[in-house]
Amino acid sequence: MAFWDYANPTRFLRLVQVVLPWLIGLCIIVFAAGLYMAFFTAPQDYQQGNTVRIMYIHVPAAWLCMMCYSIMSISSIGTLVWKHPLADVSAKAAAPIGAAFTFMALVTGSLWGKPMWGTYWVWDARLTSVLVLLIMYLGLMTLWRTMDDPIKAGKAAAVLTLVGALNLPVIKFSVDWWNTLHQPASVVRMDGPTIHPDILWPLLIMALAFSLLFFVLHLMAMRNEILRRRVRALRLRAASVSHPGTAAATAQPAE
Amino acid sequence: MDFGPHAGFIMASYGLCLFTVLALIAWVRIDKANQERALRELAEQGISRARPDSRSKSSR
Numbered sequence: 001m002a003f004w005d006y007a008n009p010t011r012f013l014r015l016v017q018v019v020l021p022w023l024i025g026l027c028i029i030v031f032a033a034g035l036y037m038a039f040f041t042a043p044q045d046y047q048q049g050n051t052v053r054i055m056y057i058h059v060p061a062a063w064l065c066m067m068c069y070s071i072m073s074i075s076s077i078g079t080l081v082w083k084h085p086l087a088d089v090s091a092k093a094a095a096p097i098g099a100a101f102t103f104m105a106l107v108t109g110s111l112w113g114k115p116m117w118g119t120y121w122v123w124d125a126r127l128t129s130v131l132v133l134l135i136m137y138l139g140l141m142t143l144w145r146t147m148d149d150p151i152k153a154g155k156a157a158a159v160l161t162l163v164g165a166l167n168l169p170v171i172k173f174s175v176d177w178w179n180t181l182h183q184p185a186s187v188v189r190m191d192g193p194t195i196h197p198d199i200l201w202p203l204l205i206m207a208l209a210f211s212l213l214f215f216v217l218h219l220m221a222m223r224n225e226i227l228r229r230r231v232r233a234l235r236l237r238a239a240s241v242s243h244p245g246t247a248a249a250t251a252q253p254a255e
Numbered sequence: 256m257d258f259g260p261h262a263g264f265i266m267a268s269y270g271l272c273l274f275t276v277l278a279l280i281a282w283v284r285i286d287k288a289n290q291e292r293a294l295r296e297l298a299e300q301g302i303s304r305a306r307p308d309s310r311s312k313s314s315r
Contacts, residue, residue, distance in 0.1 A: 039256065049259050049261065050258040050259045050261060050262070050265060051261045051264060051265060053258070053265055054264065054265055054268045057268060057269060057272045058268070061272070096279075096282070097279060100275050100276075100278070100279050103275065104271065104272050104275050107268075107271055108268040108271065108272065111264045111267050111268045111271075112264065112268065114264060115260075115261040115264050213276065217279055217280070217283060220283040220284075220287065221283050221286075223287065224283060224286045224287050224290055227287070227290035227291065227294065228286075228290050230290075230294065230304065231290055231293040231294055231297065234294070234297045234302050234303070234304065235297070235302075237302065238297070238300070238302045
């Protein structure tokens with residue numbers, strides 16, 4: 001069976017049923033290892049002391065909020081170019097998860113900033129561009145809710161998602177392009193990470209745990225979205241039987 | 256474990272993340288239960304995805 005065959009929602013649901021328990025188990029194990037390392041093996045920072053432990057949740061949340069938007073952007077291309085039956089489902093399901101990770105990144109960053117910078121918030125390029133990302137997520141979620149027809153909503157949201165993708169390089173390179181209070185990249189760099197391995201490894205394990213959590217939640221949310229579209233399609237079918245000619249015009253492949 | 260003078264900021268950060276993750280898990284689980292209930296109610300009304308011929312075959 002080719003990967004493309006999982007475009008069929010029924011096959012996809014069967015795949016989710018098999019994969020999800022393993023993914024949840026792996027996610028719990030990696031989280032346990034990451035939290036143990038973050039609290040018990042990772043040393044204090046020589047300047048920041050114990051507040052460096054906020055990094056183990058702040059940085060993965062920040063990476064994930066960008067990764068989630070990247071996945072939504074790829075899904076949007078799938079919606080607009082290939083009309084892939086699951087692309088729209090994927091993008092819609094990812095938005096609330098991405099918004100939650102962005103919220104986590106902003107608030108934990110703020111709580112880390114107060115003891116280190118002396119302020120909860122500054123309007124510097126990195127913080128502002130991540131706030132714009134949160135507003136994009138909330139806007140997309142609202143757009144999906146305001147339009148009744150999922151096909152039209154999916155196309156409109158896909159266009160808006162791709163416009164918003166311009167913000168991703170701005171977030172990534174804001175610390176290089178402008179003079180910001182936020183520190184420049186110290187892990188993903190051309191010349192390699194500048195963090196000591198004792199702090200880097202717990203960070204990478206926590207990043208893996210957050211990524212697994214994202215995939216678990218995304219698969220669950222996609223399953224829910226497929227079920228929601230099935231409910232909608234069945235209600236349209238029932239309405240068309242009781243009132244012929246009034247409904248059933250907008251059922252789509254994922255239903 | 257002593258987190259020093261900034262313990263409140265560290266605990267608040269982890270607490271908020273835990274709360275957000277639990278809220279996300281609750282959201283997907285409640286949503287799934289709602290959709291499954293809606294499908295069940297539709298099936299009870301005789302509205303399901305099964306084609307009429309396949310249903311009659313399975314009932315034989």
